[in-house]
Amino acid sequence: MRKTVMRPDELVVDIAFPSPPPGTRSAFYKLGLRKAQAISVVNAAIVLQMDEGVVQTANITLGSVAPTVIHAPEAERSLVGKTLEEEVIERAAALAAEEASPIDDLRGSAAYRRHMLKVGVRRTLQRLAEGREREAMPEHPVTLWGGEPPRAGKAPAACEHPATGVIETTINGRSYRFTSGFDKSLLRLLREEAGLIGTKEGCAEGECGACTVFLDGVAVMSCLVPAPRAHGAEIVTVEGLAQDGALHPIQQAFIEEGAVQCGYCTPGFLMSGAKLLEERPTPRREEILEGLTGNLCRCTGYYKIISAVERAAELG
Ligand SMILES: Cc1cc2nc3c(=O)[nH]c(=O)nc-3n(C[C@H](O)[C@H](O)[C@H](O)COP(=O)(O)OP(=O)(O)OC[C@H]3O[C@@H](n4cnc5c(N)ncnc54)[C@H](O)[C@@H]3O)c2cc1C
Numbered sequence: 001m002r003k004t005v006m007r008p009d010e011l012v013v014d015i016a017f018p019s020p021p022p023g024t025r026s027a028f029y030k031l032g033l034r035k036a037q038a039i040s041v042v043n044a045a046i047v048l049q050m051d052e053g054v055v056q057t058a059n060i061t062l063g064s065v066a067p068t069v070i071h072a073p074e075a076e077r078s079l080v081g082k083t084l085e086e087e088v089i090e091r092a093a094a095l096a097a098e099e100a101s102p103i104d105d106l107r108g109s110a111a112y113r114r115h116m117l118k119v120g121v122r123r124t125l126q127r128l129a130e131g132r133e134r135e136a137m138p139e140h141p142v143t144l145w146g147g148e149p150p151r152a153g154k155a156p157a158a159c160e161h162p163a164t165g166v167i168e169t170t171i172n173g174r175s176y177r178f179t180s181g182f183d184k185s186l187l188r189l190l191r192e193e194a195g196l197i198g199t200k201e202g203c204a205e206g207e208c209g210a211c212t213v214f215l216d217g218v219a220v221m222s223c224l225v226p227a228p229r230a231h232g233a234e235i236v237t238v239e240g241l242a243q244d245g246a247l248h249p250i251q252q253a254f255i256e257e258g259a260v261q262c263g264y265c266t267p268g269f270l271m272s273g274a275k276l277l278e279e280r281p282t283p284r285r286e287e288i289l290e291g292l293t294g295n296l297c298r299c300t301g302y303y304k305i306i307s308a309v310e311r312a313a314e315l316g
C-alpha cells in the first residue's frame with residue numbers, strides 16, 4: 001500500500017520552491033525500464049552551488065535505492081571546496097553508491113542498482129563539469145496538450161464538486177448528468193456510468209496508456225483522474241474520434257498499416273496519436289516515439305503503429 005503523511009481530509013494545494021541563487025548548476029539522472037512514465041530503477045538529482053569552478057555547496061539526492069529518497073551526505077561533503085576533476089567525481093560517485101541501501105525487485109537487483117548509481121552519479125557530475133546538463137533536453141517537447149500548455153488559457157477555472165452533487169459533463173459533444181459514481185476514476189465513470197466501453201483499463205495505475213482520453217483538450221490517463229474532475233469539463237473518448245461517419249485519419253491509417261493485433265491497446269494509441277497530430281501535424285519520427293511513450297502494446301512490436309502515425313500525417 002502507498003502511504004502518505006497527509007490526513008484523509010487534507011489535500012496539497014500548493015508547493016513552492018525558492019529560485020536557485022546565481023551560480024547554481026543542476027542535473028537529473030534517471031535509469032528506468034523505459035524513458036517516461038516508468039518508476040526508476042535508479043535516479044539521482046544533483047544541485048551544486050559553484051563559484052569560479054569551485055563547489056560551494058552540494059546536494060545529491062538518490063531515488064529508488066532506499067525506502068525514501070535520501071541525501072548522500074558523504075558524497076556531498078567530498079565535493080565541497082573542490083573543482084570537478086576526474087578523481088573528485090569518481091570519489092563522490094563511489095561514496096554515493098556506498099550510501100545507498102538498494103533492494104532486489106522486479107526492476108533490478110540491488111547489486112545492479114548500486115553499480116548503476118555509481119555510473120549515474122559519475123556521468124551526471126561529468127555533465128555538470130562540462131556544462132552539458134541541458135544536452136538531452138528537447139527544446140520543444142511533445143506534451144500531448146494539443147500545443148498550448150493547459151494553464152495558458154485552455155483549462156477552465158478550477159471548480160468545486162460537493163460529494164453529494166451531480167456530475168454534469170460533455171462527452172463527445174453530448175451532455176451527460178451523473179448522479180452516482182463520484183468515488184470512481186474517470187475511466188470507470190466513462191465505462192460503467194456512461195457505457196462508453198471503448199476506453200480500456202490495462203493497469204489502472206498510469207503505466208499503460210490504454211485509458212487515454214482528452215480532458216479539456218489535454219490527453220490524460222483516465223484511470224488516474226477522479227471522476228468529479230469531469231464536472232463542467234469537455235471529454236473526448238475514442239468513440240468521439242470519427243466525425244460524421246468518417247474515420248479520423250489515425251483510425252484509417254491503423255487499418256491501412258495493420259497496426260492492430262489483439263486491439264486492447266488500440267484506443268489509447270489512437271487518442272495519443274490523434275493528439276500528437278494536432279500538436280505536430282507532420283511529426284518527426286523521434287516526436288512520434290516521444291508522443292507514444294506513455295502507451296504500451298504487448299502484441300505488435302510498435303513498428304506498424306509508428307508507420308500508422310506517419311501514414312495518418314500524410315492522410316492529414
Ligand atoms: C506510471 C507512473 C510512474 C511513475 N514513476 C515515477 C518515478 O519513477 N519517480 C517519481 O518520482 N515519480 C513517479 N511517478 C509519479 C509519482 O507517482 C507522482 O508524481 C506522485 O504520486 C504524484 O503526486 P501528486 O500529489 O502530484 O499526485 P496526483 O496524481 O495529483 O494525485 C495523487 C492522488 O490524489 C488524487 N487526487 C488528485 N487530484 C485530486 C483532487 N483534486 N481531489 C482529491 N484527490 C485528488 C488522485 O486520484 C490520486 O489518488 C510515476 C507516476 C506514474 C503514474
Ligand code: FES
Pocket residue numbers: 200201202203204205206207208209210211212221222223224
Ligand atoms: S489503465 Fe490507465 S494507464 Fe493503464
Ligand code: FES
Pocket residue numbers: 260261262263264265266296297298299300
Ligand atoms: S495490439 Fe495487443 S496490446 Fe497492442
